[in-house]
Amino acid sequence: MNKIVSVKGLNKKINKKQILNNLSFEIEKGRIVGLLGPNGAGKTTLLKILMNIYHKDSGHVEICGLPLGYETKQHISYMPENNHLFPWMKINDAIQYYNDMFSDFDIKRADELCVILNINKEENISSLSKGGKERLLLMLTFARNTNLYLLDEPIGGIDPLTRKKLIKTIFSTANGECTILISTHQLYDVETLLDDVLFLHNGNLILLDSAEHIREECGKSLEEYYMEVFENA
Numbered sequence: 001m002n003k004i005v006s007v008k009g010l011n012k013k014i015n016k017k018q019i020l021n022n023l024s025f026e027i028e029k030g031r032i033v034g035l036l037g038p039n040g041a042g043k044t045t046l047l048k049i050l051m052n053i054y055h056k057d058s059g060h061v062e063i064c065g066l067p068l069g070y071e072t073k074q075h076i077s078y079m080p081e082n083n084h085l086f087p088w089m090k091i092n093d094a095i096q097y098y099n100d101m102f103s104d105f106d107i108k109r110a111d112e113l114c115v116i117l118n119i120n121k122e123e124n125i126s127s128l129s130k131g132g133k134e135r136l137l138l139m140l141t142f143a144r145n146t147n148l149y150l151l152d153e154p155i156g157g158i159d160p161l162t163r164k165k166l167i168k169t170i171f172s173t174a175n176g177e178c179t180i181l182i183s184t185h186q187l188y189d190v191e192t193l194l195d196d197v198l199f200l201h202n203g204n205l206i207l208l209d210s211a212e213h214i215r216e217e218c219g220k221s222l223e224e225y226y227m228e229v230f231e232n233a
């Protein structure tokens with residue numbers, strides 16, 4: 001089975017406002033896909049639907065060949081936009097918490113990622129900076145062995161040097177087996193990482209293409225292409 005995510009005719013309204021409009025797309029196994037678009041485009045809403053946190057109004061969504069439900073959640077490691085961890089915890093407690101919650105959590109991998117991302121396991125979560133919290137969430141997210149990683153704005157607060165290390169880490173995790181859908185405004189930083197891009201504008205899918213095709217066909221970087229598309233959208 002090569003389709004990890006399959007979305008057909010997905011619609012979502014919130015407070016009578018159409019947030020996602022008849023979206024249809026597929027994501028193949030092993031791809032790293034950038035979910036890109038301006039503020040309010042519907043990126044977080046889409047990720048929350050894939051995670052079964054928000055319910056769709058209509059349309060059909062499958063994850064790993066299964067219709068959305070409790071079981072599909074088990075296939076996904078999700079990094080939400082906001083920190084959902086308890087402030088009284090130490091990082092070590094958070095690792096334990098994830099280990100208890102998820103049977104696919106790999107403690108050894110968590111330790112390795114702590115070293116790579118310069119995370120002190122004795123630190124209190126309440127004392128972490130914005131970037132520190134993001135590094136913690138990324139460590140927890142990628143210490144799980146799942147088929148699909150959904151990342152919502154994972155690197156906005158992370159300094160450029162750590163971002164570089166992080167991108168390498170994401171590459172090594174991806175290794176052709178797992179699939180990553182990453183919503184970000186840091187296009188410049190993830191440009192080399194992405195296999196495909198999905199452009200959302202006002203809840204509409206306006207482009208799904210391979211990064212290579214965009215570079216070859218248009219002779220532009222993804223960031224340049226993004227600017228061109230959204231300036232004229």
Ligand SMILES: Nc1ncnc2c1ncn2[C@@H]1O[C@H](COP(=O)(O)OP(=O)(O)OP(=O)(O)O)[C@@H](O)[C@H]1O
Nearest residue numbers: 014015019037038039040041042043044045046153
């Ligand atoms: N719980 C909610 N109640 C009311 N409106 C909501 C809710 N969640 C999302 N929206 C609206 O849905 C639209 C899409 O929001 P969403 O957070 O999905 O966009 P986004 O592309 O992730 O934006 P950003 O890049 O700013 O994070 C926005 O107009 C937002 O105000």
